[in-house]
Amino acid sequence: MKVPFLDLKPQHQAIRTEVLAALAATYDATRFCLGKDVEDFEKAFSATLGFPRTLGMNSGTSPLHIASLCGGFGPGDEVITTPFTFASSCWGISYVGATPVFVDIDPDTWCISPEAIARAITPKTKGIVVVHIFGQPARMDEIMALAKQHKLFVVEDCAQAVGACYKGAPVGSIGDCGTFSFYPTKNLGGCGEGGAFVSKHAAVMDQAQLLRVHGSPKRYTHTEVGFNFRMDGFQGAILNIKLKQLAGWTARRRAIAAMYRAGLKRTDVQLPVVPMYGESVWHQFTLLHPKRDDLRAHLDKNGVGTEIIYPGPMHRQPCYASLGYAAGSLPVAEKTSATCVSLPLFPELTDEQVDHVIQSVNAF
Ligand SMILES: *Cc1c(COP(=O)(O)O)cnc(C)c1O
Numbered sequence: 001m002k003v004p005f006l007d008l009k010p011q012h013q014a015i016r017t018e019v020l021a022a023l024a025a026t027y028d029a030t031r032f033c034l035g036k037d038v039e040d041f042e043k044a045f046s047a048t049l050g051f052p053r054t055l056g057m058n059s060g061t062s063p064l065h066i067a068s069l070c071g072g073f074g075p076g077d078e079v080i081t082t083p084f085t086f087a088s089s090c091w092g093i094s095y096v097g098a099t100p101v102f103v104d105i106d107p108d109t110w111c112i113s114p115e116a117i118a119r120a121i122t123p124k125t126k127g128i129v130v131v132h133i134f135g136q137p138a139r140m141d142e143i144m145a146l147a148k149q150h151k152l153f154v155v156e157d158c159a160q161a162v163g164a165c166y167k168g169a170p171v172g173s174i175g176d177c178g179t180f181s182f183y184p185t186k187n188l189g190g191c192g193e194g195g196a197f198v199s200k201h202a203a204v205m206d207q208a209q210l211l212r213v214h215g216s217p218k219r220y221t222h223t224e225v226g227f228n229f230r231m232d233g234f235q236g237a238i239l240n241i242k243l244k245q246l247a248g249w250t251a252r253r254r255a256i257a258a259m260y261r262a263g264l265k266r267t268d269v270q271l272p273v274v275p276m277y278g279e280s281v282w283h284q285f286t287l288l289h290p291k292r293d294d295l296r297a298h299l300d301k302n303g304v305g306t307e308i309i310y311p312g313p314m315h316r317q318p319c320y321a322s323l324g325y326a327a328g329s330l331p332v333a334e335k336t337s338a339t340c341v342s343l344p345l346f347p348e349l350t351d352e353q354v355d356h357v358i359q360s361v362n363a364f
Contacts, residue, residue: 001303001352001353001356002303003303003304003305003344003349003353003356003357004305004344005305005306005307005342005344006185006305006344006346007346007348008184008185008189010348011249011346011347011348012191015241015242015245018241019191019237019238019241022037022237022238022240022241023234023237023238025237026233026234026236026237027234031233032232032233032234033230033232033233034056034213034230034231034233034236035233035236036233037233037234037236037237037240038056038230038231038232038233038235038236039236040236040240041056041231041236041237041239041240041243042054042055042056042196042236044240044243045196045239045243046198048243048246048247049162049163049170049172050169050170050173051170051172051173051178051198052198052200052202052205053198053199053202053205054196054197054198055196055197055198055205055208055209055212056194056195056196056230056231056235056236056239057194057195057196057197057212057229057230057231058193058194058195058228058229058230058231058232059181059183059193059194059195059229060088060159060179060180060181060182060183060186060194060195061088061091061092061181061195062195062212062227062229063177063179063180063195063196063197063208063229064088064089064091064092064129064155064157064179065091065092065095065096065227065229066092066197066208066211066212066227066229067092067129067155067177067179067197068092068093068095068096068098068127068155069096069207069211070153070176070177070199070204070207070208071126071127071153071155071176071177072126072153073093073096073098073126073127073153074096074097074098075096075097075098076098076099076124077098077099077124077125077126077127078098078099078101078122078124078125078126079093079098079099079100079101079125079126079127079128079129080101080102080103080112080117080120080121080125080127080128080129081093081100081101081102081103081112081128081129081130081131081314082102082103082105082111082112082129082130082131082133082314082333083102083103083104083105083313083314083315083316083330083333084105084110084131084133084310084313084314084333084336084337085131085133085157085310085314086159086310087314087317087319088159089129089131089157089159089314090129090314090320092129092155093129098126099323100129100314100320100323101120101125102313102314102315102320102323102325102330102333103116103117103119103120103330104116104330104331104332104333105133105330105332105333105336106139106332107332107336108272108273108275109133109136109138109139109272109273109275110133110134110136110272110286110336111130111131111132111133111136111137111138111139112128112130112131112138112143113332114139114142114143114146117143117146118146121146121150121152125150125152126152126153127152127153127154127155128143128146128147128152128153128154128155128175129155129157130143130154130155130156130157130175131157131159131160132156132157132158132160132161132164132171133160134160134272134280134282134283134284134285134286134309135160135161135164135187135253135280135281135282135283135284136161136164136272136274136275136278136280137161137164137165137166137171137275137277137278137279137280138166139275139277140156140166140167140171140174140175141167141277143175144174144175147175153176154174154175154176155175155176155177155178155179156171156172156174156175156177156178156179157178157179158171158172158178158179158180159179159180159181159183159186159195160181160186160187160281160283160284161187161280161281161283162180162186162187162188162246162281163187163188163246163247163250163281164278164279164280164281165278165279166277166278167277167278172198173198173200176199176200176201176204177197177198177199177200177201177204177208178197178198178199179195179196179197179198180195180196180197180198181194181195182194182195182196182235182239183195186283187246187249187250187253187281187283188239188242188243188246189242190235190238190239190242191234191235191238192232192234192235193235194231194232194235194239195231196231197212210223210224210226211224211226211227211229212226212227212229212230213226213227213228213229213230214226214227214228215227248347249347250281250282252347253281253282253345253346253347254280254281254282256282256285256345256347256349256354257280257282257285257345259351259354259355259358260285260343260345260354260357260358261274263354263355263358263362264287264358264361264362265362266289266361266362266364268289268290269287269288269289269361270287270288270289270339271287272285272286272287282345283345284309284342284345285342285343285345286309286340286341286342286343287340287341287343287361288335288336288339288340288341289339289341290339292308292338292339292340292341294364295341295361295364296308296341298360298363298364299357299360299361299364302356302360302363303356304343304344304356304357304360305344306341306342306343306344307341307342308340308341308342309340309342310337310340311337312337313330313333313334313336313337315329315330315333316334343357343361344357
């Protein structure tokens with residue numbers, strides 16, 4: 001039996017007719033940049049997930065850039081973040097000339113450790129970029145308490161966690177702002193690039209809206225040096241259709257994760273810990289194994305696709321060599337990177353495929 005790590009085709013075939021009809025309507029109306037489809041999506045996203053307002057953007061990286069500007073980060077400022085993430089979580093910090101300060105992660109959830117944040121705060125610290133990695137919410141109460149005490153601006157990178165909750169609140173609504181990605185492989189993926197920005201502060205939303213389109217409150221008046229971070233009309237139309245399915249897809253991801261958790265019996269494997277405070281949306285199902293390369297080769301022979309996400313933590317990437325983090329400086333992140341392997345997890349997997357993955361891991 002073959003179990004691909006990820007196959008986007010079944011999901012897109014199932015909604016093909018509806019999507020192509022919507023695209024035709026957008027095409028005929030020439031609503032190519034922002035416009036009604038994007039506005040409809042922004043309203044539906046806010047209502048479905050529980051945000052006062054949403055700004056659609058052209059990627060998940062652009063809202064992280066805007067978040068740094070809204071937080072007032074700049075040269076000389078330190079912004080604390082996690083090394084165990086996709087690179088662009090850190091890009092927003094670097095784009096504005098601030099310095100990312102990498103701290104270690106919790107060994108059980110693989111999200112940033114609040115205790116490690118507390119140890120890294122200096123008079124130069126301006127903010128924190130939290131990542132809800134693999135769909136698992138980070139420990140926001142402890143993080144927000146530190147932020148309040150030290151007057152720090154908190155960005156939640158929710159690219160992998162759309163629909164996840166922390167103590168009943170949607171991720172993205174707890175910090176000062178939240179960012180999302182609709183890259184095709186994400187839990188809510190477009191057919192191309194896309195992202196979104198949310199904030200509980202109306203003034204932050206207004207500033208982000210201004211920056212999204214050329215810092216321009218009025219045509220040909222530019223009150224700030226802005227960007228072109230507009231979402232395409234086509235992506236808005238597609239995401240509108242896909243958003244209606246998100247709850248069902250998330251429920252299926254949770255069911256598959258529960259099957260993995262119940263079925264994986266090895267004592268040499270560390271499974272993701274599910275904390276009491278939150279509800280993961282299982283962007284990845286990742287486990288740790290001391291011989292993960294051998295495990296991967298075994299799974300490959302059994303027709304099971306896997307990925308290593310992420311093989312190199314950000315504090316050890318060549319682009320941040322000048323920051324001077326030695327090997328072993330953030331041991332939990334480094335050990336997690338060295339031993340992690342992600343199993344197939346997407347809503348269209350059949351129970352038989354999930355069972356085959358479980359049997360294959362157990363037989364290693
Ligand atoms: C995907 C991702 C992003 C960036 O999103 P793009 O849409 O690819 O720009 C940012 N942060 C994390 C954690 C991601 O997984």
